Amino acid sequence: MELTEASGKKLKPGDAKASEAEAILSRRKPQDWVVALDERGSLLDSVELSRYVGKAQTGAKDLLFVIGGDEGLDASVRDAANLTLSLSKMTLPHRLARVVLVEQLYRAFTILKGEPYHK
Numbered sequence: 001m002e003l004t005e006a007s008g009k010k011l012k013p014g015d016a017k018a019s020e021a022e023a024i025l026s027r028r029k030p031q032d033w034v035v036a037l038d039e040r041g042s043l044l045d046s047v048e049l050s051r052y053v054g055k056a057q058t059g060a061k062d063l064l065f066v067i068g069g070d071e072g073l074d075a076s077v078r079d080a081a082n083l084t085l086s087l088s089k090m091t092l093p094h095r096l097a098r099v100v101l102v103e104q105l106y107r108a109f110t111i112l113k114g115e116p117y118h119k
């Protein structure tokens with residue numbers, strides 16, 4: 001799901017991020033594990049990410065991955081997250097971060113199923 005950036009609503013950058021955070025966190029369900037994407041987060045390798053996905057599956061949790069807009073994520077989203085995940089120490093454009101995340105999730109599922117794709 002893609003939420004509209006609050007910056008289009010002519011809010012100050014801090015207020016826009018807070019408003020986006022409210023919209024994001026209001027969608028969280030009790031069974032969700034929130035994973036905030038942020039370059040300052042934990043760097044996992046693909047096997048570690050697959051283990052995290054597997055743990056969520058075993059615990060009947062849904063993973064809610066959150067990627068920020070141009071201004072990044074409000075601190076309240078990172079604070080509320082079960083995991084803050086970094087894809088690299090470099091800052092990526094959010095659309096590229098989404099593509100990398102989707103590919104890594106595909107890889108994680110192939111690892112969990114023992115398929116050869118991740119080699």
Ligand SMILES: C[S@@+](CC[C@H](N)C(=O)[O-])C[C@H]1O[C@@H](n2cnc3c(N)ncnc32)[C@H](O)[C@@H]1O
Nearest residue numbers: 037038039067068072073086087088091092094
């Ligand atoms: C253009 S970046 C925002 C940069 C913003 N100046 C900041 O300090 O957070 C947009 C979003 O892409 C995601 N992103 C960018 N680089 C990332 C990375 N290396 N690892 C994980 N997520 C990243 C984050 O969710 C970020 O909020």
